[in-house]
Amino acid sequence: MAQIAKIHIPATGRTIELPTGLFINNEFVPSADSQETLSVINPATEEEICKVVAASGKDIDIAVKAARVAFKTTWGKNVTGFERSRLMNKLADLIERDQQELAELETLNNGKPVKVARDFDIGDSIQCLRYYAGWADKILGETIEVDNKTKLAFTRHDPIGVCGQIIPWNYPIMMWAWKVAPALAVGCTVVMKPSELTPLTALKLSQLVKEAGFPPGVVNTVPSLGAIGGAALSAHMDVDKVAFTGSTVTGRKVMEAAAKSNLKKVSLELGGKSPNIVFESADLEQAATWAALGILYNTGEDCTAGSRVYVQDSVYDSFMELLIEKVRSTPIGDGFDETVTSGPIISKIQFDKVWGYIESGKQEGAKVLVGGERRAGKGYFVDPTVFADVKHDMKIVKDEIFGPVLAVGRFSTEEEAIELANNTSYGLGAGLHSTDANQCMRVSSALEAGTVWVNQYNILHNNVPFGGKKQSGIGRELGKQALDEYTSVKAVHWNFGEKGSWPL
Structure with a gap:
């Protein structure tokens, strides 16, 4: 016993x-x-x-x-x-x-x-x-x-x-x-x-x-x-x-x-290193809310975390003001406090890994807009950290961090946004924000990901399949498609009239 x-x-x-x-x-x-x-x-x-x-x-x-x-x-x-x-x-x-x-x-x-x-x-x-x-x-x-x-x-x-x-x-x-x-x-x-x-x-x-x-x-x-x-x-x-x-x-x-x-x-x-694209036609308030949720939900310990945000040049400054405000207002602490929306990192090993990426971002020249400083006291808490002026070869842009660390970049054209978003070995999730229906259809089709969110992020449903492309995995969970992962198809051939002979 x-x-x-x-x-x-x-x-x-x-x-x-x-x-x-x-x-x-x-x-x-x-x-x-x-x-x-x-x-x-x-x-x-x-x-x-x-x-x-x-x-x-x-x-x-x-x-x-x-x-x-x-x-x-x-x-x-x-x-x-x-x-x-x-x-x-x-x-x-x-x-x-x-x-x-x-x-x-x-x-x-x-x-x-x-x-x-x-x-x-x-x-x-x-x-x-x-x-x-x-x-x-x-x-x-x-x-x-x-x-x-x-x-x-x-x-x-x-x-x-x-x-x-x-x-x-x-x-x-x-x-x-x-x-x-x-x-x-x-x-x-x-x-x-x-x-x-x-x-x-x-x-x-x-x-x-x-x-x-x-x-x-x-x-x-x-x-x-x-x-x-x-x-x-x-x-x-x-x-x-x-x-x-x-x-x-x-x-x-x-x-x-x-x-x-x-x-x-x-x-x-x-794993994933999911992009989240904000076009100039987007509802910026809504997009900032979803972008913040995309990296802060579950303390960023999420395989579909929207850890790369790309913002069109014409709305970059306006969007960033909204995003930073939302990130700064996120209450962090012990999860038993009902007002808290973000808790600690899971372990000392993961905590050190996340901090290693934050230090790497600083050393490689990314600009810290919020966070980036260690907290005093007990617990594996990491304040949400937002980097700007990022380049694609930076570790914080290429690697899955699994913590509340966001890398923000700019783009000029739709084609550039798609190229930046797809320039990764992962393909689990992606998001885009736009009020142009034609653009939403074009870009959602072009993004290389198993799940694409349009004007939202990180929302899943049990009846909708979920899974990745490229190095984000094989097979699907959720939806009726998950049943196929646990069954084998048997074909039965039943002869009820023909008497066989050799050769046929």
Whole structure:
């Protein structure tokens, strides 16, 4: 039996009792062969919250075997879509019931504002489960006409099997839902590896999976270091598909391991360096609001963060006044303060990385318009920093920073704006702001990104597909397209009249 951590939430006085073991076969268990633990840190205070069990390679193998047994016996094709839907909706009900507690755990572990975690991340995750619950009994094949007199051909969309799912630390609950919901809807089983930095809400969600009534082994949770758990899932011969969200560097390793093992199916949602273009015809007040949101939402720890803003020369000065005002007015602090909209950076390592980029921007000659100075005191807080006079070869323009650091440049023509925006190895998101409908259509078509926002930014919906181009990944999450990532298409040729002979 795994230990129970008593986690105190100072801001609310709540104490949350949370199992800290591995969740395998609907039980929280210790590691089979290791005493290793993960220290879970509150980024707002730099203090340890608790320790959780770290899975070993052997534990990953045990979890995969549990998932395989469930797939063959109590899930997969053994359960109707109606029953899968019922259980998924029950899980959504339980998450809704415990929404405040989950939000407090998320804020304590991740640092994001509690109101954002509660009202946006968790609210969206509930809807994600309900959306895919609606698909569970609508996984359809098709009949294909070949020869109506002697033969029938049709397709089946079968669940692919055991899925290894590796999620990041920036949206622990939402990424859990994005991965788990489509997999469960089609009948797959899951071995989930949450980030070693933010495992707490995945453990809480595991409790709710059991309470909802899912059979043992359908969802398993194995917190671990990426070099152990992520590598083991990617290379495991009995994992049929791996889904990963994280850096492009790690995504390549996941894909390589999958290819070298059993050529398992892979979907990758990777990094970005997303452009946000402001044309002279834009509503500048609106554009400045969306541009600020694009870099400040989730403290800039967002793969689609609009970290490059390009402004047309004729409106540059007017737009920058509005943008700087909005950035300066952003309240930053401990996420348990309901007035705060931006929290701390996730960890000391990421904090130092972000500061390294800020110093690089200064050294390379970019002009700091706001921010750029270190805060005193505890917590990994970085004030939003806006650079102007940037050049394309600067690191702050080329590299994904994953923090509240914005690089602003100018352009003269539409063609120049498109060239600047597409001059990147990434292709996850992009934005443009214009009241010229023809221009909106031309530019949205020309931008090389999986998602393009027009006169808004960073707003996603569960029924709209999301994913990247170029080095931002392969495959799609959300929408009906995500179901294809967890199914394999089987063609059935049924002869009912022709007696074969050789040669035909």
